[in-house]
Amino acid sequence: MSQNELKKIVVKLDPKDNVLVALTDLEKGKIVVFENESFEMQDVIKAKHKFYMSDFHLGDEIFMYGVLVGKVQTNVAKGSLMTTDNLKHAAEPFDYRSFDYTWQTPDISKYKNSTFNGFKRKDGRVGTANYWLFVPTVFCENRNLDVIKEALHNELGYSVSDKYTTYTHQLLEAYKNGVDVENIGTDLMPTANSNRIFKNVDGIKFLNHQGGCGGTRQDSATLSSLLASYANHPNVAGITVLSLGCQHLQVADFKNDVLKQNPLFDKPLLIFEQQNAQSEEQLIAEAIKKTFSGLIEINKLERTPQPLSELCIGVKCGASDGFSGVSANPAVGYTADLVVALGGKVLLAEFPELCGVEQNLIDRCETEAAAQKFINLMRSYDDLAHKVGSGFHMNPSPGNIKDGLITDAIKSAGAAKKGGTAPVVDVLDYTELATKPGLSLVCTPGNDVEATTGKAAAGATLILFTTGLGTPTGNPVCPVIKVATNSILANKMSDIIDIDCGPVISGEKTIEEMGEAILDYCIKAASGEIIPKAVQLNQDDFIPWKRGVSL
Numbered sequence: 001m002s003q004n005e006l007k008k009i010v011v012k013l014d015p016k017d018n019v020l021v022a023l024t025d026l027e028k029g030k031i032v033v034f035e036n037e038s039f040e041m042q043d044v045i046k047a048k049h050k051f052y053m054s055d056f057h058l059g060d061e062i063f064m065y066g067v068l069v070g071k072v073q074t075n076v077a078k079g080s081l082m083t084t085d086n087l088k089h090a091a092e093p094f095d096y097r098s099f100d101y102t103w104q105t106p107d108i109s110k111y112k113n114s115t116f117n118g119f120k121r122k123d124g125r126v127g128t129a130n131y132w133l134f135v136p137t138v139f140c141e142n143r144n145l146d147v148i149k150e151a152l153h154n155e156l157g158y159s160v161s162d163k164y165t166t167y168t169h170q171l172l173e174a175y176k177n178g179v180d181v182e183n184i185g186t187d188l189m190p191t192a193n194s195n196r197i198f199k200n201v202d203g204i205k206f207l208n209h210q211g212g213c214g215g216t217r218q219d220s221a222t223l224s225s226l227l228a229s230y231a232n233h234p235n236v237a238g239i240t241v242l243s244l245g246c247q248h249l250q251v252a253d254f255k256n257d258v259l260k261q262n263p264l265f266d267k268p269l270l271i272f273e274q275q276n277a278q279s280e281e282q283l284i285a286e287a288i289k290k291t292f293s294g295l296i297e298i299n300k301l302e303r304t305p306q307p308l309s310e311l312c313i314g315v316k317c318g319a320s321d322g323f324s325g326v327s328a329n330p331a332v333g334y335t336a337d338l339v340v341a342l343g344g345k346v347l348l349a350e351f352p353e354l355c356g357v358e359q360n361l362i363d364r365c366e367t368e369a370a371a372q373k374f375i376n377l378m379r380s381y382d383d384l385a386h387k388v389g390s391g392f393h394m395n396p397s398p399g400n401i402k403d404g405l406i407t408d409a410i411k412s413a414g415a416a417k418k419g420g421t422a423p424v425v426d427v428l429d430y431t432e433l434a435t436k437p438g439l440s441l442v443c444t445p446g447n448d449v450e451a452t453t454g455k456a457a458a459g460a461t462l463i464l465f466t467t468g469l470g471t472p473t474g475n476p477v478c479p480v481i482k483v484a485t486n487s488i489l490a491n492k493m494s495d496i497i498d499i500d501c502g503p504v505i506s507g508e509k510t511i512e513e514m515g516e517a518i519l520d521y522c523i524k525a526a527s528g529e530i531i532p533k534a535v536q537l538n539q540d541d542f543i544p545w546k547r548g549v550s551l
Helices: 139-156 162-176 217-231 251-261 280-298 328-341 358-364 368-387 398-402 408-419 448-457 487-492 502-506 511-526
Strands: 019-022 031-034 037-040 050-052 061-064 067-072 087-089 115-120 131-136 203-206 236-243 269-273 304-307 312-317 345-348 424-428 438-442 462-467 480-484
Touching: 019 061, 061 408, 067 408, 115 511, 131 139, 131 217, 131 280, 139 203, 139 236, 139 280, 217 236, 217 251, 217 448, 236 251, 236 280, 251 269, 269 280, 312 328, 312 408, 312 448, 328 345, 328 408, 328 438, 328 462, 328 480, 328 502, 328 511, 345 408, 358 368, 368 424, 448 462, 462 511, 480 487, 480 511, 487 502, 502 511
Parallel strands: 131 203, 131 236, 236 269, 312 345, 312 462, 345 438, 424 438, 462 480
Antiparallel strands: 019 050, 031 037, 061 067, 067 087, 115 304
């Protein structure tokens, strides 16, 4: 997309497309001239939405991003608004074919000598943070984790609730003194974690979950592999495990999975089993004491300069809008290409949101084995959804549709842009670890938290998360960087947004310039020089996927 195109009020995303995207609100009757052709708006076309470039009839195919995204359901006139009434999801079939893919690598001269300050682990991997992790093997231990979390966070300076505690105290005092609490304002004084005791420990994280017992044994086995991936994560320096004792997910299973993934595992691993403890009080006190000693040790670790090839960046979109595939996703895609060209790893997941672009990704696979694995995972996932009366076509949410993502293929074609254009070096099933430099596809749902949970398990040490409507999603062990598709969102929700891609829409920046700015931010975040908003807020979302139908 050229700089001149971005200055226009509409944009065509691919030469093959037969719809245009409005970059600003267009009134009914307005004449828009694009590529020497005039279009009269038959409806109000709000920014982010699309209108048809010709008269179309029932069954006609509509293309965006150069791929089939839907079929017309009724006769529509040139200049008419695309809606769920006049367009339904459609996507091209896909299969493996021999294809000679050529990648045009981006210019990386600006970054060839760049480094970030990370934590080099003994197994050779490099973390962007230094966390202590609490892992329950079963949901029965969630309450004990909550008690420990409150004690450690409040006393060691990791709590973010101080301002709310102060505000609640203010309301209580007003009530005691007979003052109407409705007269108390909601402006809260910000608090800073300046009282953090362990300066080199970026956080103490807790993986509360609802699994480990009940359900199926397969669920527990998948959970064990997931928790082991988090214990092995390069951002994690030490682990405390709480177990009840009688659950499906036994401590021995967890330890076996840890060593299966990493035979050289040597991090502090503290294990406490409640059914072998004298009392709950003794269990919690002992866990706190031993963890405190562990925190003293990992606080001795320091950041050192590391090459950018040690970055592993997950790319994600959520609460998407009609600008996601126009600004933020392509910009993040350019960042992804830079990281791959520099020898790093990039993880593209959310398989329900790759519907319609499968052939492009298959053609980019470096090996037939990777392509076939992707095909099998996609087809089995979609088949499972259809068996329960659903399907990938039901992925877009009401918010997505309201802001211009009319079909799943439209959403998916835009979502795939955040993976860039590099060849696909590997395809990973859920909880499999990325080991090859380059772009890997990771099987996860589209659900924001299930997807980020899976990316971290695959080894992402930073996640770039684009959003057009705004979402607070974070992750316990992998810093999540929020990238807004538009400046209105970036300004409205500045407390959760880190990067504004609105300048792409306004024409102030090209996709390439924005992509470099995002990488610059990533380098600072990986070095601990910038703390992403989700990390500042302790937005530690964690939802294991049970391999059921989740779109």
